[in-house]
Amino acid sequence: MDNDSLRDRLRGTLLTPDDEGYDDARAVWNAMVDRRPAAIVRCAGVADVIAAVNAARKRGLSLSVKAGGHHVSGSALCEGGLVADLGEMKGIRVDPHTKTVRVQAGATWGELDHETQAFGLAVPGGQDPNIGVAGLTLGGGVGWLSPKYGLACDNLLSADVVTAEGTLVHASDDENSDLFWALRGGGGNLGVVTSFEFQLHDIGPEVFGGTLVYPHEKLPAVLECYREFMADAPREVRLLFGSMALPAASVYPTEMHGSRVAMLIAFYAGPAEEGEQVLEPIRDCEEPLTDTLRPRTYTGFQQAGGSEGPLRTDLRSQYLATIPETAARTILEYAAAAPSTGATVFLSPWLGAETDPASDATAYPHREPAHHLLIEARWEDPADDDDHTTWVSEFHEAMEPYTTGDVELNFLTSGENERRRRAALGENNERLRELKTQWDPDNLFSVDPVSSLE
Numbered sequence: 001m002d003n004d005s006l007r008d009r010l011r012g013t014l015l016t017p018d019d020e021g022y023d024d025a026r027a028v029w030n031a032m033v034d035r036r037p038a039a040i041v042r043c044a045g046v047a048d049v050i051a052a053v054n055a056a057r058k059r060g061l062s063l064s065v066k067a068g069g070h071h072v073s074g075s076a077l078c079e080g081g082l083v084a085d086l087g088e089m090k091g092i093r094v095d096p097h098t099k100t101v102r103v104q105a106g107a108t109w110g111e112l113d114h115e116t117q118a119f120g121l122a123v124p125g126g127q128d129p130n131i132g133v134a135g136l137t138l139g140g141g142v143g144w145l146s147p148k149y150g151l152a153c154d155n156l157l158s159a160d161v162v163t164a165e166g167t168l169v170h171a172s173d174d175e176n177s178d179l180f181w182a183l184r185g186g187g188g189n190l191g192v193v194t195s196f197e198f199q200l201h202d203i204g205p206e207v208f209g210g211t212l213v214y215p216h217e218k219l220p221a222v223l224e225c226y227r228e229f230m231a232d233a234p235r236e237v238r239l240l241f242g243s244m245a246l247p248a249a250s251v252y253p254t255e256m257h258g259s260r261v262a263m264l265i266a267f268y269a270g271p272a273e274e275g276e277q278v279l280e281p282i283r284d285c286e287e288p289l290t291d292t293l294r295p296r297t298y299t300g301f302q303q304a305g306g307s308e309g310p311l312r313t314d315l316r317s318q319y320l321a322t323i324p325e326t327a328a329r330t331i332l333e334y335a336a337a338a339p340s341t342g343a344t345v346f347l348s349p350w351l352g353a354e355t356d357p358a359s360d361a362t363a364y365p366h367r368e369p370a371h372h373l374l375i376e377a378r379w380e381d382p383a384d385d386d387d388h389t390t391w392v393s394e395f396h397e398a399m400e401p402y403t404t405g406d407v408e409l410n411f412l413t414s415g416e417n418e419r420r421r422r423a424a425l426g427e428n429n430e431r432l433r434e435l436k437t438q439w440d441p442d443n444l445f446s447v448d449p450v451s452s453l454e
């Protein structure tokens with residue numbers, strides 16, 4: 001590739017394997033991903049994105065897009081192709097009067113929350129402030145505000161997209177509406193989104209939430225509390241149930257750090273006093289070891305979910321329509337046999353505004369009420385790979401009889417079989433395939449979580 005001519009066209013930087021910074025630039029959240037692109041364009045703006053797309057197309061290279069770099073499949077990176085790295089495109093403009101925000105595609109949720117919360121506003125986003133706004137939205141995107149206000153993609157009003165032809169187009173309900181439909185949960189491999197416009201909602205700055213921690217052997221009883229409470233909880237509530245090892249955080253007694261516990265994480269998307277009243281019954285359900293439920297800022301609550309990577313990561317996403325007792329026992333059995341403190345399992349309800357749209361209203365297909373199960377392991381030493389990947393896959397197989405077969409696109413790993421890859425987009429696969437032929441006939445954007453990356 002003639003790198004000098006591309007370099008001359010950029011305001012940002014071109015990094016090739018010989019350049020300092022190349023290895024940092026090709027790092028993603030999942031440290032198991034080790035791909036070596038021919039070059040990485042650190043885009044300073046839309047013009048650089050257009051230059052990168054044109055350069056890749058003319059040279060017959062594949063092009064991948066890196067925003068927050070958190071997708072566990074590592075689909076932000078292509079092997080031997082060109083990467084458009086959007087991480088420096090972080091412009092954010094809030095309009096408090098129309099309650100909308102336009103955000104460039106390299107911003108993280110923490111950065112977006114910081115700007116919108118200055119006006120007491122927020123977009124439903126992920127539960128970890130370090131995740132990219134772009135990848136999460138393009139794959140659907142669920143977080144604390146979702147039962148009340150829907151997925152991140154449901155709050156998208158419009159997007160600017162650089163197409164495979166290197167042209168900038170606007171996509172909304174009124175303009176390029178097919179493309180807009182696809183961007184809302186279809187994964188994004190039709191073009192490079194350079195900015196997103198979102199609907200904002202009144203939230204905080206003070207909200208009510210926190211964690212309730214229980215002895216691990218209480219896990220089935222705590223699961224029952226979760227199930228009962230969520231059966232008629234209002235849309236303001238998001239309650240997560242899970243098993244994890246307690247982090248060394250000051251909110252937990254030092255002697256409990258590292259010990260495996262059952263946990264409920266509760267959040268109320270409304271006034272803090274109201275949240276305290278609504279969540280009160282969950283406090284009485286079982287005797288917790290610790291209770292950190294209290295009024296706190298929305299940004300503080302979001303920041304608490306922040307994790308530092310890269311880490312080696314394996315996970316499986318599944319949906320359960322109901323949670324029979326045998327499923328609860330299986331969760332306890334595998335959680336108790338977790339290979340390390342980095343192994344977790346969490347259930348979250350899928351309901352309220354998340355399930356309001358029809359399954360073909362946006363490309364995001366999973367609109368039936370359910371519980372989302374996420375089995376996940378994070379670790380550092382490659383020597384521990386087998387222990388963790390075996391635990392994840394065996395746990396996943398043991399839960400399969402209870403699941404609907406659906407998968408979250410945002411949590412699809414690279415080694416998944418054809419059935420699971422199809423399940424990520426469900427009944428919308430066909431329409432997305434047609435749109436791919438229309439918007440990217442030569443498959444320039446060939447790397448995405450659904451394609452086989454092997």
Ligand SMILES: Cc1cc2nc3c(=O)[nH]c(=O)nc-3n(C[C@H](O)[C@H](O)[C@H](O)COP(=O)(O)OP(=O)(O)OC[C@H]3O[C@@H](n4cnc5c(N)ncnc54)[C@H](O)[C@@H]3O)c2cc1C
Pocket residue numbers: 029064065066067068069070071072074075076086105125126127128130131132133134135136137138139140141142143187188189191192193194307410411447448449
């Ligand atoms: C620690 C952690 C916590 C998480 N928490 C949540 C959560 O609370 N809720 C949730 O829903 N998900 C969560 N996820 C999953 C997350 O939504 C996905 O990993 C998502 O893809 C991350 O977006 P990103 O921009 O960081 O990733 P990237 O890896 O940069 O991008 C993901 C995919 O989108 C494509 N893409 C990115 N930007 C663009 C663009 N501008 N135009 C076109 N294509 C693009 C990439 O090419 C890639 O295929 C979490 C993941 C991790 C690792």
